[in-house]
Amino acid sequence: MNSFLPINAKMKMADLVHLDYRLISVLGRFGIEFGFGNKTVSEVCNDYGIDTGFFLAIVNSYHNHEYFPEDDLIAFNSVFLVDYLKKSHNYFLVYKLPEIQQCIDSIEKESGEQGSVSIKLLNDFFKEYKQELILHFKDEEQNVFSLLLQSDEADVDEKIYAASANSFSGEHPQLETKLSDLKNLIIKFFPAKLSSELTRNLLFEIFLLEADLDNHSRIEERVIAPKIEKLKTR
């Protein structure tokens, strides 16, 4: 199988997971459970009431960074997009962030006296980041997503435009920088005596989170933002 070819509707859903295991988390966000046997992508999507075209656009953009069907995605109903993005938020809040928190807590527990100051500092730094991310998600859902859904009737374009600009071009880069700092603090400056399998796990988790968030932000910045731009000029 050529891994550069886009994923299509006739492909078996199981093959999609073999092709790119990172899509496991995307399946989770769509609420698709395992055990799909030999069903194709479109059959599974039908079972779950998911728009196959939309599903394909999302998994392909995740699978291949170069492939980003901006125009297709913009054309999709806001309801699909917002639903997917909210599920992503939920995935980060309920699974990913607690997982990383748990990782750091375990390192702290294991480190004993001598390492406790360093790992505490790192823990505080992560908690600060986590709080900012949670607030950011909440703010997006309340001020951007919900308004986008109402925007067909209501005349709220100016407000939603300002909120989305703040959220996407203001907060996204800040949050990305912070996560990158966290990585570098561990990779470059973490005390060697604290390094263990737990630390390596932690780093893996952070890299995965970063990739996941990157894809998520890309949809917000390049699909939601232009949609809002369109509303503004309407």
Added chain:
Amino acid sequence: MSDNKGSISILVASEQYLSRLGIRTILSVIGVEGNIAEYNSAYDIISSKADDTFDYRIVSSSIYEVLMKHSQGEEYGDKLLLIDESQTAITTSKYVVNANDERTDVLTKFQDFFSNTASDTNEYSESKNILSDREVEVLKLVAKGYINKEISDELYISINTVITHRKNITEKLSIKTISGLTVYAMLNGYITAEDVKKE
């Protein structure tokens, strides 16, 4: 940061087509990708005036001699790989491939050329103390929550100097946010938790 995604540019200069083709083949064998510009005479290089723009130069000894006569090429340093056809070339370059080198020698020399040059550009890798004393002073104040104006007053330096120090600190540490810098400062014992200014 160092993950530069722009492709590298390579100058390949030899009078002989077969030689240039061979160099291209070796580059692809060792997995070096980039923009390759071929030249078959020293004069073409001089007249193109694009010489400074290359990251790496692979030059035959006869072309290199002509370049030297036109006082070009001295400053190539580690960025030069010389293909010595006659085994008589005089050069200061660390990297020389001889005409009668065997395949493995050639491949090793090419690989050394590209990897060593890459690591040489990392000027901070040697130093144990990553930051200079002055940069540590600035870092301490940044971590304590001082703004540029306050740092400038405290250390008797101009705001521009403060900004330059901050830029260098961020580049050396790969840490950009103030809270990240604060963690670094505390990890290294430059400041204590009590020093951090309360909002």
